[in-house]
Amino acid sequence: MPLPxxxxxxxxxxxDVLFLLLGGVVLAAAFGVVFGRDIIKSGLFLxxxxxxxxxxxxxxxxxxxxxxxxxxxxxxxxVLILFAIMLTQSKVAPLKLAFQTQVAPAALAAVLLALLFGxxxxxxxxxxxxxxxxxxxxxxxxxxxxxxxxxxxAFEIASVLILAAxxxxxxxxxxxxGDEVGEExx
Amino acid sequence: MSQIAGxxxxxxxxxxxxxxxxxxxxxxxxxxxxxxxxxxxxxxxVNLAALALGAxxxxxxxxxxxxxxxxxAVAAAEATVGLAIVIAIFRNRKTPLVDEYDTMxx
Numbered sequence: 001m002p003l004p005x006x007x008x009x010x011x012x013x014x015x016d017v018l019f020l021l022l023g024g025v026v027l028a029a030a031f032g033v034v035f036g037r038d039i040i041k042s043g044l045f046l047x048x049x050x051x052x053x054x055x056x057x058x059x060x061x062x063x064x065x066x067x068x069x070x071x072x073x074x075x076x077x078x079v080l081i082l083f084a085i086m087l088t089q090s091k092v093a094p095l096k097l098a099f100q101t102q103v104a105p106a107a108l109a110a111v112l113l114a115l116l117f118g119x120x121x122x123x124x125x126x127x128x129x130x131x132x133x134x135x136x137x138x139x140x141x142x143x144x145x146x147x148x149x150x151x152x153x154a155f156e157i158a159s160v161l162i163l164a165a166x167x168x169x170x171x172x173x174x175x176x177x178g179d180e181v182g183e184e185x186x
Numbered sequence: 187m188s189q190i191a192g193x194x195x196x197x198x199x200x201x202x203x204x205x206x207x208x209x210x211x212x213x214x215x216x217x218x219x220x221x222x223x224x225x226x227x228x229x230x231x232v233n234l235a236a237l238a239l240g241a242x243x244x245x246x247x248x249x250x251x252x253x254x255x256x257x258x259a260v261a262a263a264e265a266t267v268g269l270a271i272v273i274a275i276f277r278n279r280k281t282p283l284v285d286e287y288d289t290m291x292x
Binding site: 011012013015016018019020023026027030031033034039042043046049050053056057059060061062064065068069072073076077080081083084085087088089098099100101102103105106107109110111113114117118121122126127141142143144145146147150151154155158159161162164165166168169170172173 | 189190191192194195196197198199200202203204205206207208209210211213214215216217218219220222223224226227230233234237238240241242243247248249250251252253254255256258259260261262263264265266267269270271272273274276282284285
């Protein structure tokens, strides 16, 4: 028996429920990242945020970006951040002072930024947007046509940038000469 | 039919809220690694906005995903160098809190 298009009693479609669920997880986990006292838990909430965002990317029909998100962000960057947290965590650091003294202006600036975004999104005419149930998966052909067509130079520069970042990161985190080499992993 | 997930604006509003949360974390947190995590949140908000625009505006089909892939590559480079800098500073100053990095001010 097929499911009905519109969920009874709520009046929303299934993709609406999925979007609200994933968006709620994204926002709640982002609040956990920003407001968490324990920085290890902040790192784990960051992984949850990135995973839920990958779900929203799939809803938008960009499965290749969702795969890159899982591979690069969840697989590499989060592990790097957790390693750095464990290397720099000291027990003497006061845990109760997670925020700087400028927390009130920062909150004001963030709220103003959100209001500005809302105003800009509400007042902009986006032209003819396609209206579907959810955007259909377009496959990778248009992505490849854009990436290897008008954005080919940016693509090549990104590869050079990653090479430079790898060399620079190795150099910066290298143990200085003269100390005992090999004590740390990084 | 869907009333929320089939429109462009809810995705953009979600991206804007995520960017605002990330900017608050960047401005308010004391720990340098927390600030880097907030930068990752902001980059992901931009990714979400680019993908939503690419999915809903027909003339931008494919370009949003191309932008998002480039942003992911740049974010990986930024995280590598940023965390290496944090570890290098931590080796000298023995603290990850940015408001105690005041040597250059003296």
